[in-house]
Amino acid sequence: MIYDIRHVTSYSYENPVSVARCSLRLEPRNGDGQELVSHSVEIRPRPAERTTRRDFFGTLTESILIETAHRSLRIDSRSRVSVSRRVPDRTASSSPWESVRDVALAATSLGPSSPVGYIFASPLVPIQPPVTAYASASFQPGAGILAGAADLMRRIRSDFRYDPKATVISTPLAEVFEKRHGVCQDFAHVMIAGLRGLGLPAAYVSGYLRTVPPPGRPRLQGADATHAWVSLWCGPGIGWIGFDPTNDLLVENDHIILAIGRDFSDVSPVDGIIVGSRKQKLNVAVDVVLVE
């Protein structure tokens, strides 16, 4: 499947901003079952400096510096991505979760795809006994990792209420878990916290969903904004598999990966420091069109 993606981020400020220094992570991933065909980012006002590099996780990170006073900032990202992923059935047999845990722990690499980097607490995902206990109900001793994670995903989908007004980025995980509501980012963080509590390697994925569902299927939650889900390492044979707890779906060809990290703080698409604004308003528009 080939998608055209338009992702426009606009900030408007109460007072003129004299300096803005931002990091952009807007280039969709090339690999993991998808291929980047083309990508461009247009920024207004025009930055004085633009430099790019790959970050630790392999995401293209663009650093920009704007030194002209401005009241609005518009970042217009366009990408074409070809997606072709095969995922196992959620009932397929897989290794017992305990052995996946033990193999992950014994990893001898600190690299970005080594599972050992994803079994610990990270800045936005603390490990909390109640969350671990919640997750462990899906992992009976000896249970297959795929079945266990799919069950945890299903439970999150049915136990938590999707409510875009309920949380902001800084809402702590404990509050999300206690009140059982939030958005895709919160559900991903809850699922990750539960999996890591059990010693299982879970990563955070940011990305997009196709906007218009295939005929006869419901429109997915989170299709008009950036989306987030979980990638779980299911052992050396199966590798990393995407779980979307917001929609109770294994990630296949409706999802386009933008970036992968330990939690949102590693993949935030637009991040930065500005001087001079006081109040700011943010608007994000995402459109994902199936080309063929």
Place this chain on the structure above:
Amino acid sequence: MAGQAGSQENKARPGQRRMAQWMRDYVRLPGTPDEYIAEDGAPRAVWTRFFDAFAALNPADIERRFASADRHLREAGVTYRTPGDSADRIWPLSHLPLIIDEADWQQLAAGIAQRAQLLEMVLRDLYGEGRLVAEGAIPAAAIAGSAEYLRPLSGVKPPGGRYLHLYAADVGRGPDGRWWVLGDRTQAPSGTGYALENRLVLSRAFSSLYKSMNVERVAPFFEAFRDNLRASADRDEPQIGLLTPGSFSETYFEHATLARYLGFLLVEGDDLAVSGDRIYIRTVAGLKRLDVLLRRVDSNSLDPLELDASSQLGVPGLIDVLRRNGVVVANMPGSGVLEARALLGFLPSLSRRLLGEDLKMPHIATWWCGQQSAREEVLSRLDEIAIEGAYGQGIPGFPGHGPVLGGELSPGDRERLKAVINERGIDYVGQELVRLSTTPVWENGRLTPRPFVLRVFAAATQDGWTIMPGGFCRIAERTDARAVSMGDGVRSADVWVVSDKEVPAATLLPAVDTVRIRRIAGVLPSRAADNLFWLGRYLERAEATLRLVRALVTPMRDPGKGSPTAQHAAERIQRMLVAWGAALQTARPNPAKIATEALQSPDKFGSALSLLRAAQRTAISLRERLSPDAWQVITEMTERLAIEVEDDDGVVSAAELTLQELASFAGLAQENMNRAAGWRFLDMGRRAERAINTARFGRQFAYDDANDEDLDILLTLVDCQITYRSRYLVQPLLAPVRDLVVLDPYNPRSVAFQVSVLNDHIANLPALKEHGLIERPQRLAVAAQAMLTTAEAAQLEVKTLFALEQDLLNLADAIGAHYFPHGPNASRPEKLTGLA
């Protein structure tokens, strides 16, 4: 001669008696080694030497010296904060040093140097090639679990060529008599500044004792440390900054002490800016390049763009500058990963692998529960082992706990501990409980043993490591030595490494031939200039308030001065004090109440006490720029003014005393401060505030139909009584008084004089823009001076005075906006709000 020998003997005898008494009282804790008394019950030689000399001092003399040490600590403002404190606390210093014999020390130092070298090599591999992890010498999980393993720095070569510039280890002496490492400090070790201050205080209080003991000096260590940082930069005469989180930090005093002692610039994150491939300091003369940053800010707070996004303490873009080799940061961000306890158990084999030798110094036995055999060992011996977090502070599942002792838990908590260790052993270590040695402290004229932890410091040099002979010793108040931190009831001690031979004296004064002659020192960061300017303003405003208070109360004590015009003038003073926030409006005139409030009410922001406190707070941020004398004057007068006065006489004498102290501060600044930009800003603050207040007084008391009484008060307020009377020999008249107070350029208290000095300062400061046009502060100052120069007293009107006061307020604001665009009133960097 026989008589002399006899008197010496007489002197020695009470000393020996005292010493015998101390010895008898001193009982070692059961099963615990001691520094003073050896295993066989005999005192150790170095301590005997010390107590021999110490006992020869008479008891009153000892107490006097202790008191002098305490006084020095208080007056120099040696303080620290514990989390939750709003005010600084005086650093408690044990009156006795910890004494270590030179030979013993050499072994300890060799162990520390070896360890520093090993840790440097491990860091190089972890952030570089990664062979140790790939080949299984270090489990990947033992690194990945640390919040200090900074992924953005993976593959980044440390500018300056090394990770560790300063390393510290906490050590204690175990029951076997050897020194044991309890933990490593590789992030940004604290304590060197306190060690320095402790040495200063104790060596001063017991100077002859100190000299006679042949104590190794600590100055060469600091010299080596400074030289290494200098050499790590890529240009001669590099600019070195010490990055502090700010004056709210619990160890801010230490940052200021070190910056002053080492000659580094004390900077906060806001003082620094990234431009291109480099870091710059925002100064009153524009951006100045920074070469080396000695950081006392933790890694994760250093750069909100790549690390903790919520941090306000760092510099956006700093990590990218490191990638481009544009600044040396000591220690390299990410070095803190080696503080993880999970790694301790792997160091012996790493030492053999990387150095080809065994570790010279043991560390406390530690089992990382991420490994099955270690976990089983810990669980089977839970009652004899302390459980700690494997990586940082705190133990997951047991918040707010120090080390958890299995044996001290309730049965429920014990089961819970077992469960969490079984579930996520990777987050925990077990550590052997060791009885560490005790050292004598002086309490109520007696010696008592107390456990301690010694922090030993190593500085990198071109050819190895230099160890500070001495260190930072923390002494527990309780006999249980575990977890001695800067918390409750802990004092510190100086550490004397004692040699048999005479040691050369040393200071940080540079050798003559290595120094290039300079006349103006360093650069002035905008924030420091801003603080100096406000320090000047607060002090001057306090002075004006005190003069008003004195003018209000003095006639009340003089029954002859109750005339209606005097009443009227008193009401004006009261209105002024109310208007600038020094006192509350009263229903009926109540000068006594208003005067007391304006003098020392802590809740009125304009009271003299509040202004002095504001000045003191500002001075804290300027600690490394003020002389100890100046700091002491501010502290003393603020403390004294806080003491409640009882009556009008008390008000007047408190006001007068404080005015004298303000004058002595002004004198210190005038006489002792280098005439560099810093002094100019302090003086500008003072002059701007005095100009504004004098114009205001002029407007209030020299209004168009002012009477004698008003003019008389005005002359008192601006301290011009004597000048006026010697010049005019008549009662106060409007035009001559206005001329003297406002226009006379020869009167050092007139508005014109202040404006002229301001003009002089502004003309001497560097221009920031190169457009060749006159800059705004100068434009306003020149205009005000022109007006004051050409005006004639007889033609002055009160509305002119009012306009003048407004112009002066604008001038003060313009100075702030021009030189301190990043000061407290400027816009701060903000985060872009994130995406939902």
